[in-house]
Amino acid sequence: MSDRTFLPSLVIVGALAGIIVVAVAHAQGTATARLQRAESRGAPAPSLARPTSPAKAPNAEGFLQRWLVLEPIRVSGQLTDSAVKATVKTEHFPGQLTAIPRDGDTLFVGDTKVAWHAIDSVGYNVNLYHFAYALNKPTSNVLFWVVTIVNAPRELSGVRLAIGSNAASIWWVNGTEVIGIYNDRQTVIDDGVSKRLTLKQGPNVVRAAIVNAGGHTDFCARFLDDQDRPLTGITMSVISPSKTEGSAK
């Protein structure tokens, strides 16, 4: 079970590491807090920021840029279909396919304590290498769990989840596996696209497991509408009204 000790943000992690940190930047007069680029390991992730608003719309191309990311879990890093499926099937922590974490939640994987971090990505993709590097966590042979809540203003049928990842990844929407891509690969926009699905009105849980072997690691995700255009009339949040998907209706 996860306990909810409020772990420090990425910024504070960087500060604790004794590295130069500049925590807040103002972009064109907004109050968005953006983590600044730093020069050495342990510095804050340059492409990630702390969410400062309750909800965030996708960018103009429909990319989902607000996520809860769990600190990386060490795995074998094998990327074949069967190896990735086995890695994800392994229960690393209770409720890994159902729990809806909140920013700062911590849990144990074996003897290792890991924390969930709420992030907004500056770019269309979420740079997991930046994320892990900033936390002094491993970037190779690792498994990342990521979750976001997509709020739909009405029921949206015929939409598809379109993802790209470095490297392999498996994705769920409201608890149903919808797409998996395997083997060593780079993040390509719309690399894997789910079959048609329906987003229900209100919150929908999007979850992914991303497995990296070595080198860079990141992902991108967006929904496409029934005409294969980026879906933009939705918002993302990372603060759920409850802790289980079953009640997130």
Next chain:
Amino acid sequence: MHDPSTVVVHDGKFYAYGTGNGLPISISDDGWTWRRAGTLMQALPGGRPGPDVLARGGNNTWAPDVIRSGDKYFVYYSAPGTQPKAAIGLLVGRTLDPSSSDYKWEDGGPVVWSDGVEDSNAIDPGVFRDPTGSLWLTYGSYFGYIRLVELNPKTGKRLYPDRKPINIAINGEASIMIFRDGWFYLLVTHGSCCAGANSSYNIRMGRAKKVMGPFIDNMGIDMLQGGGKLFLGSGGRYVGPGHFGLLDLGDGVQKFSCHYEADLDRGGISVLDIRPLLWRDGWPVAGENFKEGTYQIESARTGTALELAVQGTPVGGLRGRGGRGSAGAGGGTPIPAQDAAQVSANWPSGPIDVRMAPYMLQAQQKWTVTPVANAGGYPGSPYFKITIAGTDHALTATDDQELVVLASFSGRPEQLWRIDQLTDGTYRVMPKATPNSQEPLALSAIGSSTPTLARFTPDSDRQRWLFKTP
């Protein structure tokens, strides 16, 4: 069939007319399987051309062409006497369907003719509507010129009967025009006909910026001086193609019809064919109807190949490349191609998803495309089944408009595939039918790794596929 008209689609059926006593009618429900349905002249008083046509030409009935204009159909046909004395007659009707209560043809008299002395042999009509809606007739055969006159779109007769026909080409017959991207193309048949496998018929062309020419070939030679870039000659098992006709199916899919003087697979008889029409460097190119075989199926959008969603095995098994400059891990021994029998033991026995991935020469990426007998077809071709090579695993459209591979082929419509070559040489792939969908859908690359079925959009690469020999 000999000297076929342009193939016309009317109320979902395909119609073509050809040379023969009374102008035989051929009808097809799908563009693949044809049946005879009497003759056009059966619907005329006396079952023969009208008296003025007989007077200007003769009692033969050859090489017709047909076009819809408003709510009418105009059929132009050759009525030669002792050539080059000949006439082109007109028939006017409102439906092509002989079973319709409205079915009737009226004699429109002779439209153009040759007196037997002038530099013209008034046979082989080809009718053409230009982008402005004006209607034109080309005609002629070897003796003298290919000529052009303008027609009245309301009556089908000459718009300016007192004007002298315009000479636009020589040394050919079976002329017709098409238009594309600001160019008028004149296609004519050169060579000799009617000698079976000894016929030298071949289709040639020139192009012009104006409907009246000059029509210039690829080497700058005017067709009035014998020029003509080859469009289609003999090939495969077919000798002597002639009588081009455009069949535009919409959505950017174009076909052409022709006849071969001799189909060697059918004892050398003359047959109708419908083939893809491609375009390259501003010229039409004769495409090939899809041939059975084993292929990798590559998305033009992504460059990834359609595959069974199973874990691949490297060809030859896992092995390194060896040290730099070495003969390699295999010592230079050739690695045999991978087939399904080597790797399919771990494939699921039930339905398997379909996805796309970089082509790695693996068994789950090789598809055998096979025509299916007695399952109907589409213009120029029968339906195909698409199976993983060496297996019966069949590509299937699902009832939610997605794709799956089933363990066996049952012949159901969702397992029958239409493969049309598009004007750029790539292919559109469509199931004969998709459960729960009334609209035609095409295989579509919605992402680098994901195929689906979606309505065809001709301006996108997402539904364009390449079939490459593995």
